Amino acid sequence: MKAFSLAIIVSTLIGQLSFAQTKTYKIDSQKARVEFKVSHLGVLTVNGVFTEFDGEIIRNNGNVFMLKGNVYVKSINTNEKARDKILLSEPYLDEKTYPILHFQSSNVDKASKMIAGELTIKNEKRSIEMPYEILDDQIDITTRISRKDFNLDFGSMNALIGDSIEIEIHITF
Template identity: 30%
Template sequence: MYMKKVLLLFVAVITGFSLLAQSQYKVDPAHTSVNFKVKHSGITFVSGKFEKFDGGIIGSMDNAEQARIFFNVDVASVNTGVKMRDDHLRSADFFEVEKFPSMSFESTSIEKVSDNKYKLNGKLQIKDVTKDVTFDVDYGGSVKGQNGSEVIGFTAKNTINRLDYNVAYDPDAAGIGKDVHIVIYLEFKKE
């Protein structure tokens, strides 16, 4: 029994040290944007973005398939450029921000498709629904930032059905399309 406890403690300590030894990156909000567009009246698109978010990567681009990625969005920060529409999006008809103030993503796996292209699999939570999603990711590369730390960049794209996440105003999609096209331009700074 004593040896089993010592072994478990040893495994926990080694695991903790290996996590600390991994690179950690934090999203740079000044060079990141979380964008979406939705079809309007079947003839054009309305676009918008979320202005407040945070996120990070634990891992390294040398072994990107082993990295872990997480991202959180303050849903009340939605901005389509029209205050009345943004207020409506914050209401119970759409995001219900008082009850569900954030949406989140956490990776479950990363698959390399080609040199700079990846499939980012994970759990996307919006309101009270969490679903498996896959983002198509383009790795833009790595540069040294102003303070000498590594900066990495990505573009991530996906299309989700808003009804799957109980964002169900206009369920017949007569005026507001069901598909939400997401494009996220990301920069992360190494900590």
């Protein structure tokens, strides 16, 4: 009798788990934005975007469960081609050696609305936490990173460029 009851409980749980709505969404760069801001000369702000990226979001019963993505360095756009060319070079982002920025979540906390994970820039992997907000079928993520944590040391230009980089990511599912 106990074995029969256990079998019913297990089959019920498996049935309930199979109805859990886990869905994977591919990040579409046509429906998403990856933006950044950094101070320059202490009084100016340089705004930029990356236009090429991919990744996926896994949602379970409407909650974000996992997020991972790649940003392609070659797609940087600050609306000034000469500056973009410099940013692609070494010692800046060094696109030839490090063509991809990568993020992989390790935890998505619904209660605190924080995504924890590892961000990799120029082979420097750092744990970060980012606040997020979900509105309908869109997730908005904002964070600040220290460029020096990711080996973004700009030599003689170092003092002219702010250390704090503000990042905003907007993804529509």
